[in-house]
Amino acid sequence: MIREYLRERQSWIYLFIILQFLVLFVAYLDASINFQSVLYVTFLSFVIFILFIIIRYQKESAYYRVLKNWNPSDDLGYLKEADKPFEKISEKVVREQVEHYKRELNDNIKQLEQEKDDLLSWIHEVKTPLTAMQLMIERLEDDQLKSQLQYEWLRIHLLLDQQLHQRRMASMKNDLYIEKVALKPLIYREIKDLRTWCMQKGIGFDVNLEITEVLTDAKWFSFIIRQLLTNAVKYSENSDVVISSIDDDGVVQLIIKDSGRGIPVKDLSRIFDKGFTSTRNHQDYKATGMGLYLTKKVANALKINIDVESKVGKGTTFTLTFAKKNTFLEITSM
Incomplete structure (x- = not known):
């Protein structure tokens, strides 16, 4: 900080140097003045001035050194060191600005919470009304119209469900309940909700579970399965989605494999990015790019690792690797 201090005081330093040279110049021109004595006094003045600069630097820069090293996440305790008029002015301005932004932040947080609620x-x-619509659709006799309406109803239902979980995600850690969850009924329940869409697209399911129970949160894990199955059905036609679970050296893995259009290699690293849809079918305006992004966020919270393998035209395989039992101590202690 010495450079900054010297730059701040450079006009004073220049003035002092100019005055000393002016005194020497006058002594040089005036024969009645002893030049050697003036030169000696000038030398002593320079020494004293340098000592003065060093002492003032230590005192005047103390406040600004603390200010420079201040962490924005800390409080304003560092301002208590301000004891000079200009420092007190800056203290007052900074405090008022911080308080202003705090009030704005609190107001914005309250507004966001209200909007969320x-x-x-x-x-x-x-x-x-969606439930009422479902009951009305069930009573329709025109099978083609019934199938079309059920598909559109399902789309609305899934979008609302996605929004609901997205809004709850901020407080997700407070909502987790880790327990042994039976995979079969959970998966079948999610398949059942998609049955109309699956029938329309000629998609079946082959479920083969070697491991039938996992440690996780049932509600949030259901959301993961729902998103992955929805993607599998959305991008497949007239094929089966294979769901299996295995024990890989003490680690449980759940594998969801479809035979759909697949994901280009250049897109694989981006599919979990917020808002990313596809470079292959970029005109698909129905895609929101939020499903896999939210899936990844929930999986991270549940300590579930998701690996993806895919070939264009051959399908996609999602492998969910569950954490070991000890890892959940991190979750429950949060």
């Missing part, structure tokens, strides 16, 4: 309330309200 309003949206969650709206989603729950919408579920009531």
Whole structure:
């Protein structure tokens, strides 16, 4: 910080140097003045001035050294060291600005929380007419119309479900309940919700579970399965989705394999990015790019690792690797 201090005081330093040279110049021109004595006094003045600069640097830079090393996440305790008029001015301005931004931040947080609560309330309200619509659709006699309406109803249902979980994700850690979850009923329940869509696209399921139970949170894990199965059905036609579970050296893996259009190699590293859809079918305006992004976030919270293998035209395989029992101590202690 010595350079900054010298630059700050450079006008004073230049003034001092100019005055000393001016005194020497006058002594040189005036024969009645002893030049040697003036030169000696000038030398002593320079020494004293340098000592003065060093002492003032230590005192005047103390406040700014603390300010420079201040971490924005800390409070404003560092400002208590301000004891000079200009430092007190900066202290006052900084405190007022920080307080202003704190008030703005609190107001924005309250507004966001209110909007979140309003949206969650709206989603729950919408579920009531959706349930009524489902009952009406079931009574339709025109099978083609019934199938089309059920497909559109399912799309709305899945989008609302995605929004609901996205809004709850901020407080997800407070909502986790790790327990032994039976895979078979959970997977079959998610398949059942997609049955209309699957029938429309000629898609079946082959479920072969070597491991029938896993340690996880049932509600949030259901969301992961729902998103992966939805993707498998969405990008497949007239084929089976194979779901299996294995024990790989004490680690449980759940494998979901489809025979759909596949994912280009250049897209594989980006499929979990927020908002990313595809470079292959970039005109697919129905895709939101949020499904796999949210899936990855939930999986990370549940300590589930997701690996993806895919070939264009050959299908995609998602492998979910569950954490060992000891790892869940991290979750439950959060």
